[in-house]
Amino acid sequence: MRYEQPNLSFINARTSESLADIWGDLKGGYWKYSNFINHESNVLKGVRNRADYELVLPNLIPIETGQKWNIINHKLEEEIFTPELKNSGIKDFLIHSKNFFDKFSNKKIGVQLSGGVDSSIIIGLLRFFGISHTLIGYCTQRYEFRTELFIQNLLACNAKESILINYEDYLPYSGLENIPPHQHPDMTCCGFSSNQAMAAACFDASVDVLLTGCGGDLALGDTITTSKCNWIPAIFNYTWLQDIIYTPKGVHLLSFFSDPAILECIWNLRRGQQVDPEKLWARVFFRDFLPTELVDYTYKADFWGLYIDGLLSSIPEIHTIHKQAYELSGNPYFAEKNLNELLKIDLLNCDQQLYQRLEARISAAVWIKSLLAA
Numbered sequence: 001m002r003y004e005q006p007n008l009s010f011i012n013a014r015t016s017e018s019l020a021d022i023w024g025d026l027k028g029g030y031w032k033y034s035n036f037i038n039h040e041s042n043v044l045k046g047v048r049n050r051a052d053y054e055l056v057l058p059n060l061i062p063i064e065t066g067q068k069w070n071i072i073n074h075k076l077e078e079e080i081f082t083p084e085l086k087n088s089g090i091k092d093f094l095i096h097s098k099n100f101f102d103k104f105s106n107k108k109i110g111v112q113l114s115g116g117v118d119s120s121i122i123i124g125l126l127r128f129f130g131i132s133h134t135l136i137g138y139c140t141q142r143y144e145f146r147t148e149l150f151i152q153n154l155l156a157c158n159a160k161e162s163i164l165i166n167y168e169d170y171l172p173y174s175g176l177e178n179i180p181p182h183q184h185p186d187m188t189c190c191g192f193s194s195n196q197a198m199a200a201a202c203f204d205a206s207v208d209v210l211l212t213g214c215g216g217d218l219a220l221g222d223t224i225t226t227s228k229c230n231w232i233p234a235i236f237n238y239t240w241l242q243d244i245i246y247t248p249k250g251v252h253l254l255s256f257f258s259d260p261a262i263l264e265c266i267w268n269l270r271r272g273q274q275v276d277p278e279k280l281w282a283r284v285f286f287r288d289f290l291p292t293e294l295v296d297y298t299y300k301a302d303f304w305g306l307y308i309d310g311l312l313s314s315i316p317e318i319h320t321i322h323k324q325a326y327e328l329s330g331n332p333y334f335a336e337k338n339l340n341e342l343l344k345i346d347l348l349n350c351d352q353q354l355y356q357r358l359e360a361r362i363s364a365a366v367w368i369k370s371l372l373a374a
Contacts, residue, residue, distance in 0.1 A: 002181045003248055007239035010183075011061040011069045011076075018069070022060060022183055026371055033058050036185075036333040040360035043187050044353065047235045051078045062184050066234020081231040081263055088268040090285070096261040097125050110207035110251075112198070113137030113155060113162065115148030117279050117286075117294055118213025118220070122256045123155055124289025135159045136201050136210070138167040138194060145301045147293070154291055163201050170194040171310030176317055176366050180244055185367040187359040188240040195241050199249040207251060214238070215257035220282040224270040231267075233258040304350055311347065311358070318362055325365035328372070334365060 002023070010019040022030070038054035045052065055061065063069060066079045086092075101109070111122050113135040126133045137152055139145075156162035175193035182189075202210050215236030222231070236255035246253040257263060270281060278298040287295045311318075319339070326334035342358055345351070 003244055005183055005239075005243040006247075007065045007243050008183060009063045011063055013055070013059045013061055013074075016069070016071055016074065018063075019060075022057070025057075025060070026183060030057065030060075031368065031371055032329055032331075034185075034329075034331075034364075036331065036360075036364045039185050039364050040357060043356050043360035043363075048232065050235070051076050056185060064234065065237070065239050066232060078232050079234065081229055081233050081260065083229050083264040083267040085271075086264070086268050088265050093262070093265045093269065094125075094128075096259070096265050098129055100256065100259045100262060101126065101129060101131055104209045107208035107252075108206055109133040110136050110202055110205065110210040112210060112212045113152050113164070114213065115145075115151035115155075116213065116300065117282060117290070118216030118257070119211075120151065120155065120290050120294055121216075121282070121286050122211055122213060123159075124286065127158075128289060132160065134205050134207055135162040136198060136205070136207070137162075137164055138170070138198070139164040140167045140306070142301075142305060144305060147297070147299045148301050151291055151293060154293075161205065163205060165194075165197050165201060167194065167306065170197045171313065172307050173310045173314035173318065173362065176314065176321055176362070177369075179366050179370050181370045182240065182244055182367065185360075185364045186240040187356075187363045188238055189244075189363050189366050190359050191241075192245070195245045199246045199251055202246070202251045203249040209252045209254060210246070212253065212255050213257065214255040216279075219257045219263060219266050220270075220279045221276045223275045224267060224273045226272050229267055231263065233260065233263060307355065308347060311355075315343065318365075321369050322361070322365045325368040328368055333361075 005021070010022050011017070012019060034056050035054070036056070039056045042053040050064070051067065061069070061076060063076070068077055068079065070077050109126070109131065111126065111133055112119050113123070114137055123135065135156055139149055139152055141149070152164060156164065170193040172194070173190055175196065179189050179192050215233065218231060236258040237253065242253045269285070273281060280298070283290065283295050283298070322334055322339050323336065326336070339361060342354065342361070345354055
């Protein structure tokens with residue numbers, strides 16, 4: 001089944017024509033001219049540099065939410081967040097937070113329960129305001145996640161409704177064969193299985209809006225200068241996941257930290273601070289809304305083990321999809337030796353660039369396979 005992607009449109013680079021979708025071009029076989037080397041390069045650049053991405057489909061420029069096409073300069077531009085200089089305090093933050101939650105007063109709210117600082121702040125604020133909400137999170141018994149699991153259980157015990165999904169059943173790279181057709185390769189698809197389970201849980205619990213802490217690492221841990229902000233709030237919301245997985249289930253996936261008023265308040269509160277990866281400022285500032293364990297301790301788990309296990313267990317499926325992509329496209333990028341050369345490298349060496357290259361290759365192959373069902 002093909003889903004629409006309202007958060008994605010295209011610009012024809014030659015004519016500057018705006019295209020709501022390119023399904024017609026794809027059905028006509030235009031995907032065969034794709035440059036997957038460019039796709040891999042884009043993944044390596046990272047989403048914060050998406051305005052500088054190279055074209056995967058000739059002359060077709062993807063426009064995601066938060067981006068715009070400058071007709072005069074013929075250039076893709078990001079809608080950069082520009083905060084106003086203000087004096088802010090906890091009262092200001094609470095006002096903006098309440099205004100944000102009030103937007104969903106007639107909706108059932110869910111919160112991704114990660115066991116970390118970012119989502120716990122959201123949960124603490126909802127409790128402070130007495131706003132009903134459902135907690136939904138991935139959990140695992142792995143030793144490195146013992147603190148997160150403790151926090152999850154602690155918060156879940158105090159919630160009227162909570163759902164914990166066993167992450168081990170939906171590891172990264174699983175379920176690749178089931179990914180629906182989409183218009184452009186996107187590495188986010190590697191997390192399809194777990195997000196599909198999350199969306200299904202939201203649907204079963206009648207959750208309308210699922211709030212996430214995405215973007216909290218930047219808002220609460222980035223260096224804050226006194227004159228310039230380079231945050232791109234749109235990238236805090238994963239539009240591919242929204243369009244392909246959550247919207248079909250009637251769920252709005254939304255980052256609390258993507259709200260401009262909340263971001264502006266945080267920027268002013270932290271103005272002049274240096275990088276804070278442990279979020280020490282946030283742990284103190286929000287101490288009244290957080291479990292004591294997140295205030296007094298800064299331990300954080302590493303997801304690498306989950307990603308490695310997910311990859312290793314999905315290698316047979318990855319080989320199959322990669323081979324299908326080669327047979328369908330004839331593109332030498334998908335020659336079996338190219339995948340084998342990556343997989344023979346020590347996958348336990350925590351090489352982020354290696355994983356990005358694999359994610360690019362896998363998402364490209366999945367994209368081609370998905371188009372057969374369009």
